[in-house]
Amino acid sequence: MATNTNLFTDKETNNWFKASIALNVTKHGLTNFLDIQLQNVHTIVRRGCGNCPIEKLIPCPTNPYCNKRKRNNCPFHKSQKPQPCPTCDNVKQNIISQHRYGVPSLKNTRAEKWAHDYWEIGKCYLPPDGYSSVSSVQESDFNGVISIMLNCLYFQTCLSSSCLSPPPPDKKCPLEKVIYCKIKSVFVYLVLCLFYHSYLSVFAKS
Numbered sequence: 001m002a003t004n005t006n007l008f009t010d011k012e013t014n015n016w017f018k019a020s021i022a023l024n025v026t027k028h029g030l031t032n033f034l035d036i037q038l039q040n041v042h043t044i045v046r047r048g049c050g051n052c053p054i055e056k057l058i059p060c061p062t063n064p065y066c067n068k069r070k071r072n073n074c075p076f077h078k079s080q081k082p083q084p085c086p087t088c089d090n091v092k093q094n095i096i097s098q099h100r101y102g103v104p105s106l107k108n109t110r111a112e113k114w115a116h117d118y119w120e121i122g123k124c125y126l127p128p129d130g131y132s133s134v135s136s137v138q139e140s141d142f143n144g145v146i147s148i149m150l151n152c153l154y155f156q157t158c159l160s161s162s163c164l165s166p167p168p169p170d171k172k173c174p175l176e177k178v179i180y181c182k183i184k185s186v187f188v189y190l191v192l193c194l195f196y197h198s199y200l201s202v203f204a205k206s
């Protein structure tokens with residue numbers, strides 16, 4: 001662990017700085033691509049009615065949203081009781097079908113915006129916690145951008161399968177200790193992401 005006095009000369013700390021900058025650059029490189037593709041995802045899953053909050057569209061109890069022990073006083077369904085809506089139920093089902101593992105982060109999304117806001121559809125493919133207040137692709141971080149691209153099956157149609165299925169992490173080299181040999185593979189992966197983005201931009205214009 002580097003002390004304060006040699007923070008900027010420590011190789012491991014510097015590798016973290018480089019990785020952090022690379023993550024930011026890659027995230028900015030992918031932002032426009034993701035923004036456009038999410039509009040296509042919105043077309044595929046269709047539009048909601050504009051009146052249903054997500055609480056209405058999730059039966060009670062449903063894991064992990066409801067508290068089973070408080071079935072008659074569920075905190076999640078406190079303000080809105082479940083109520084079928086053919087239009088929004090269809091959108092919800094399409095969102096589930098487009099999720100690689102069938103478990104979209106519905107708690108992240110405001111379903112009443114499914115009618116007009118493609119980002120509220122995109123939020124269903126983010127990690128389950130920490131993103132509910134993020135209001136755009138631009139505001140999201142690298143982890144969010146990559147999560148959407150990995151979790152949403154639509155991206156299989158515009159990215160290479162090797163890019164979507166990176167090899168499992170090396171247990172001997174956990175991410176919390178980025179050593180020289182591994183920082184290079186982090187860069188290679190990020191450059192690959194940008195390469196595919198550039199390739200797709202050229203391809204889209206041709």
Ligand SMILES: [Zn+2]
Nearest residue numbers: 060066074077
């Ligand atoms: Zn409930």
Ligand SMILES: [Zn+2]
Nearest residue numbers: 049052085088
């Ligand atoms: Zn509805």
